[in-house]
Amino acid sequence: MQPTNATGVPDFLERMRETLPEGRVPAKIFNDPNVYALERERVFSRAWAFLAHESEIPHPGDYVLRWITDNSVIVIRDEHGQIHAHLNRCTHRGNQVCKAEMGNASHFRCSYHGWTFKNTGELMGVPYYREVYKESLNRSEWGLRAVRVETYAGLVFGTLDPDAETLQEYLGGFQFYLDFFLKPGPGGTEVYGPPERWIADADWKICAENFGGDGYHTPVTHQFGFHLGFYPSSGTTHFMGYAVHMPGRGHTIGIGHTPGLPPFSGFPQEVVDGMHATLSPEQIAVFKDARMAVGTVFPNLSFLTQPFSLTPKQTGVKFCTMRLWHPRGPGQIEMFSWCLVPKDAPQSVKDELYRVYNLAFGPAGTFEQDDFENWTNLSRQNGGSTAADFDLAYFQGLDWEPLQDFPGPGHAFTPYVTEIGFRNLWGTWLNYMLTPVGQQVDRSRVPPAFHPVDAKGQP
C-alpha cells in the first residue's frame, strides 16, 4: 500500500478523546490510511524515534541505515567516536547516498552527480566546483540534513523535531524500568548480531501495545508453551505482578511475578552479580522477583525479558529481545528484532541466550509466529468499513487505585494483567494526533487512564 496524505482528522479520533477514558477505542485506529498519514505528520515527526544500538556501530565510520517513518536515516559514528544521524538524501537532487544497511565509511559519494559528504555530514566534494558554481555555492550550507540524536544506556534515538524536549525528559523516569533490560552489568548490553527484519500486513500499534505488557494474551496465544511444559508459571499464577506506566508519556511496562521463584532466577550468575552492581536498591526491589518483564517506549520500541529453554521442562534462561515496530505504510509493519546480551558475559553465555531467543522470537520464533498470525488478522479486520463505528473493549482496571508504596516512578498497579497502561499509551498517541504541527504537544491533555472510585462511591 502507498502512503497517503492526511486529509484531516477522522471523526472517530475526535470521538476517541471522549470514549477512551470510558474504556472504548475505535477499531479503525488499527488500520486506516488516514491514521497512518496523520501519524507520520504528527507522531513520528515529533517523538524520539529509536534508531540503533551503539554496539551496532562500535568503530569510527561504522554505520547502519534506519527509518523514521518513510525517511531513510544514516546512523554513523565519526572518527572521534561521536554518533550522528543524517537523512539519506543528497542535498543536490535527493538521491540516496547510502545503499547498504550496514558498513563502514569515511564519506558518502552520491552516484548521480558525485557530491561527496564526510561521515559527519559536511559537504566536502562538489565536481566542477569552481567551473560550475563560481562563488555561488556555500558548501557549509549544503551538508546532509542532520537528525538530532541523543542516547540512553546504549540506545540511540533521533528526532525530526529540533524543538523536542531532551531524551531524558522524554523518557520521563521510564529509565528506572529500562535499566532492567539495559544494565545487566557495568558494561551494559550489546546486540548479538544484525536484526532479523521482515514485513507484515499488521499495524505497528497493536504490536507496541502487546509489548507494553499484554500478559492477558500469553496463556492463550502462547498456550503451546504451557502445554508443552516450557514455563515456570502456570495459568493460575500468570496474571500476578505489576503494571506500570508513565502518565502522559505513553511508556508502559508489565512485570510478571511467579510466587516462590528465587530472586533473579534464570539469569546467569554473572548477570545477577552485574545487576547488583548496577541497579539501585529500589530497582532491585522491583525486579528481583520478576519472572519476566515486557515494556514499550512510546511510540514503537519494545523490550522483553523472559525465561525459555531449547527443550521443554528445563530450567529456562532469561534472554532479552529489543524490537522496533517500524510503520512502513498503512496497515503495514517492518519488524526489526534484536537479541541483547550482557556485554560482560562470557561468549558461551551470549551464545546460549541467543539460541533460546531464536527459538522463541524472530519470524520463525515459536512465540512470534502466533503473534503475527493474530496481528495480521486483527489489522485486516480493523481495516473493514464498519471499524470506524466499532469500539473495542479496553475496560480492564478502569477504577483501580495505583499502589501507594511502589518503589519505582510512574503509576503502578497490581496485578500485572490490566489495560491501564494501554489507555495511557493510546491517550498519549491521541494527544499527538489531535495536536496540529506547530503547536506544542501538551501532556496535561492526555485523557486519564484510570479514575478510581472514592470512598463515597463517586468517580
Added chain:
Amino acid sequence: MEGSRQPGTPPAVGHTYVPIPIRMSIEDFLYYEAGVLDDQAYEAWLELFTEDMRYEVPVRVTRERNAEWDVSPTARIIHDSKDMLRVRISRLKTEYAWAEDPPSRTRHFLSNVQVLPGENDGEYQVRYNLLIYRSRGELPRYDLLSGKRRDVLRETPDGWRIASREVILDQSVLAVHNLSFFL
C-alpha cells in the same frame, strides 16, 4: 558456519566426479523429502534427519560489494538441533499452533542440484536452489521465498539422511509475516 559472501564461493569447475547413480539417488531423496514436507507429514519428515543434525537459516544483510560478508556469521533466523525441530513439530500437533491452523499450503521447488563429495565417507554435499510458494487462508496474496540450500546427506542403513541443512534466503527483509512453515 562462517559468514560468507555467497556469489564469491562457487564450487570449483571440474570438481570431483560423483557417480551418476549416487547423484540420481540423492535427487530422488530430496524430491521425496520435499513432498513429505508439502504433505505436512512432519513426523515422517523428522525421521529423514540424523540425530546429530543441524538446521540453520542465517540472517542475510544488504552490504556493499567489497564487504567481508553478507550472510551474518552470528545472526540466525533458525538454528535448530533435532530436539528443537522436535519441539516445533510437537507444537504444530497441539491445538494452540494458531499460526498454522488452518495450515498454510506450501510447495517446495528444487532445482540446479550440484552433488559434491562430503568431508566424511558416505557423506555428500548437495547445493541447490529452493523456491517456496505459500498460500494461506482465502487471501489472494501469497508468499514466495527463494534461496539456496546447502545440505550434507549421509548414507545410512535406512537410506539417505540429512546431517545438516543450511538455507540461505535471497531477501534481507523477508516479505512474510512469519516463517511458521519449514524452509
